[in-house]
Amino acid sequence: MNWISNYVRPKINSLFSRREVPENLWTKCPECGTMLFHRELAENLNVCSNCQHHMPMTPRERFATLFDGGIYTEVEVPAPVADPLQFRDQKKYPDRMKAAQKATGEKEAMLVAEGEIGRTPIVAACQDFSFMAGSMGMYVGNAIIAAAERAVKLKRPLILFSAAGGARMQEGILSLMQMPRTTVAVEMLREAGLPYIVVLTHPTTGGVTASYAMLGDIHIAEPNALICFAGPRVIEQTIREKLPEGFQRAEYLLDHGMLDRVIARAQMRGELITIVRMLMGLTPVVAGDLPPPADVASLADQRATAATGEPAEIDETS
Template sequence: MNWITNYVRPTINSLFSRREVPENLWTKCDDCGTMLFHRELAENQNVCTSCGHHMGISPRDRFTALFDGGVFTEVEVPEPVQDPLKFRDQKRYPDRLKAAQKKTGEKEAMLVAEGEINRTPIVAAAQDFGFMGGSMSMYVGNAIIAGAERAIKLKRPFVLFSAAGGARMQEGILGLMQMPRTTVAVEMLKEAGLPYIVVLTHPTTGGVTASYAMLGDVQIAEPNALIGFAGARVIEQTIREKLPEGFQRAEYLLDHGMLDRVTPRTQLKDELTTIIRLLMGMDPAVVADLPAPAPAQPEAKAATPAEKASDK
């Protein structure tokens, strides 16, 4: 062993060895298979730049793109009793909650915030499908009620982004009870004369579609979002008929009167601004509505010889 073996060879190997590339720099589109650079995908709000396929997006990332300057304030949500049924399947319910919290970095399956979109004040709530399938839990029920009460207090419209697989089975009947609770919260908004707008994202299914997700004054959906109560296979087995192509997709529901609009995610901010200002009786939003620049100060002119002589 000498200095060549111990020093020179490792140095040369390190210079010419293949550098490791992080695995999370590229994302493959589920629809067209295009490899998308993570920065371009994030800038386009997780919408494929090649085919327009809408991928999942977290509530926090959605709000960052939605609110002006990415600035919003979270609305406090009352904490429910944890694991009231002492539920256990392959794992204990508290362990599943901890795993979901570690995976998403969020406390629960819904985030509630207040802020402005195109200088239009709103209160918004968004479900996180990455958190136990966005399942409707007691916390989700509390979040919707907290958002509705905050909207009523501030006299702002309430915008809700739904994404769920149904009620949370680990909470049993307590999870299902959020259906009437959230329905009452929506009714509170209607009595206060405030708009309630729902944006249905992929997927929105189960008890969520039988309660707050289908009670909006305006129903908007993202393109190709799966929306329905029961699964297509269950329906086919029940009615013993083949369902039509695209059944339970946003475009099919729009054609059959279940939705008002199908709007791409990148256009939602402007669409919501127009609808909210119309329903609230506000003036239309002004493009580039920024403070006017300060008037330019006139430049000082050079003194003439006569003025210089008079000064003397």
């Protein structure tokens, strides 16, 4: 046996030719622990293929899978006062905002857009839980008002995807004032005779649940989404009793009349098209004639490339 040619040289070659595998190519399901490849997870709309756990989606990911061809136009939202209370806890409020903007690549916790789903024009708003837990501040209030005004102007229905930990503490009473402001915005839609559909995703809690998230004409939730004002742990500690299994989860709320439907993410777009056209008095569409959404797997590759600076694909033959 030639030790140099059979062992040392292949070992050296493998060291120099080895490709680094980006860490963001795999995601561990928080529910069952299964390791999921990023392309397969994206193709399954961020739903675990093993246990069907619905993982978070950013507003841009959700809009790409909602609108025809993933094509939409952002609606401009007026910017509020940056730091009205000069709030500071462990960090200054502006510093927290900068950190959230850097981590998410977004200006704030809600994105508003207009486009078509199933050739049906709509306006959509979506909260980003990764941006300071999707907390409801003045910007979110402005975003909902902008979405409602745009929907009324264009005579389109409004679809809102909620995901929030509640009001934003750094804005104090100004954050709580968004509850009546958004209620007035919803009333604008009602007076115009336009549908307002809310899709509650995990988690939707606090002042968001106590205002615009529960004022829709139709309430839909994703499977096992936590939907509540005060969380189950707080309630258990207050009343000193064990809560029922699945308390405040989407299926429990459906059984008790708080929701109209619980729909898996893969069927959400089709259901929304059907509901919107029905509420707008339009004729049903033929399923095979609908334009498809964006290629979500390619979006996952773009995110992986942007994060690492290298192509996301792995050459399995190397």
